[in-house]
Amino acid sequence: MYQYDRKGPKRGVALYSYSAEFGLTKTLEDCFEDVHDMGAHGIEILANTHIANYPYPTDEWVENWFRLCDKYEVVPVEYGNWIDSHVLGDRDLTTEESVAMLSRDIRLAHRLGFTVMRTKMPVINDLLEPVKNWREIIKGALPLAEQLNIKMCPEIHTPSNLKGKLVTDFVDFIKETGTKHFGLNIDFSVFRTEFKEGEWVDPNYTPNAPEDIIPLLPYIYCCHAKFINMSEDFRETTIPYPEIIKVMQENGWDGYLLSEYEGADKYDPGYEVGQTLRRHHVMLKNLLGD
């Protein structure tokens, strides 16, 4: 399987970015080639989106998956999954049922060569607090994650704050259990400082300073390099990228920054998100010096 040995922050793409084109004008292979054009070597897929016949892909599909990784020099970095414990309308899944769902994804992630999972938690309120039994669910899946060397990472996304209760609870859990198989995915939306005039901003949101990430670095196995607006001269105008990258480099962080574009304009007819991602990768390439 293809390996990319560079140390430090590395470039990748979250295929979520292609959500308005995938299946309509782009196949999975088209997305891989687009990533290859950018010279990026990491990829995040969404299990429930990009795996045909999820959660039970055929052997042929899996074989083709590894063919794509080799052909386009791509490392399977992060497997996006959901603990969908509100999947039934009238009751929540039990802890055992949630563990079973999560374990099925751990096995599939491992089968496809992933080492990190973006494990999206089910929430109970608009502060995005996870379900009460999240610790039990994660503990139930930890032995399997250890056995298959998978790191489960909830995503920390605006309006959450790196110094907030959500993150503190996760870090306390990591310290209590001493686990290396549960960590964090930081979405760079938590660093956003600039908003358009009149744009709605969540009242629960306070931007983090780049250095707020330092104490968390040992627990971060992956980042969503969220970007909102790339200028014509390849600058991100809403998030202090140069400062964030500098902090991560200087503190010896090793892992992938997965470009993720969430702008609603990508659903406009004729929009090619690949062009937007290329702009982002011009910037990242120059900041990382790869």
Add this chain to the structure above:
Amino acid sequence: MEREVIQSVGFRNIKENGEITGFQFKIRLPYYRGVFLSQLRPGTLFIDGERIEKEDIIWNVKGEDFTVEQMKTDFQTHWDVTCPATLKVKKPGGLAQGYHDLKYGFCFTSSYMPPIIQAHLDPDKENMVFMPEFGHHVNERRMIIV
């Protein structure tokens, strides 16, 4: 697959043992990820203004038929974003040749969204705020039976 949620390919009368027993059409999932069947909230179909209740519509996903009741508890069968579902309606004689106006509503839940948003999901009404990555609940298309 067509960009429209209601696909023009797959709209036809259903023939069983030489007799027309109903009609079918296909829809794609306008979400950025697939869903388990219990996440779906199927709604009402209007065909040329005639109302068809959700209980009278069979969903076929990956070649298997499901009633609304069966879908409610099925969190193992997954509907992929790349595979349209076929919706089947019983109607002796089927639809007449010519143009038909279809209007169909459905939506789906997500565990990672605040429950307050989930509680008010109505497949036959649009959300207060339209979010492109969740698509429209109610879709309309005029199509032809040959």
Add this chain to the structure above:
Amino acid sequence: MLEADVIQYRGFRNIERDGKAVGFQICVRSDYYRGVWLSQLRPGKVVVDGVTYPKEDVIWEINGKDHTVAELAEAGGEFWRITDVATLKIMKDGGLSQGFHDVSVRFAASCSYMPPFLDQFDEDGDDRSFNGGTYTRKNMIIV
């Protein structure tokens, strides 16, 4: 799947050998309604940011195989399917610089069932014909 434009954003990148950029490549689809035998192709010039690369400098990769324009003219037994791209490769030390580029590619397909006076194409000119012309896409990005 292909983009609607003849020149594809996807596949536009520098060609690297031993870690060094030695050229660049552009992928095109055919906007004809049927696939063609390679000898039917009338490959023309490529222009990037006003710099013209004559057709003799362009290698056409189709079905995984490289062809010079002279070789294309002889390849009557090989077929370019309508669902595939052709990858045009041009050698250039250092490749193209990082940033935006305006790209034009000129080509056509000849067609036996058209009257010969219509089945004409000037590979080096700028006219459109029924079966081809100069295709342009602006602001293509090299990362």
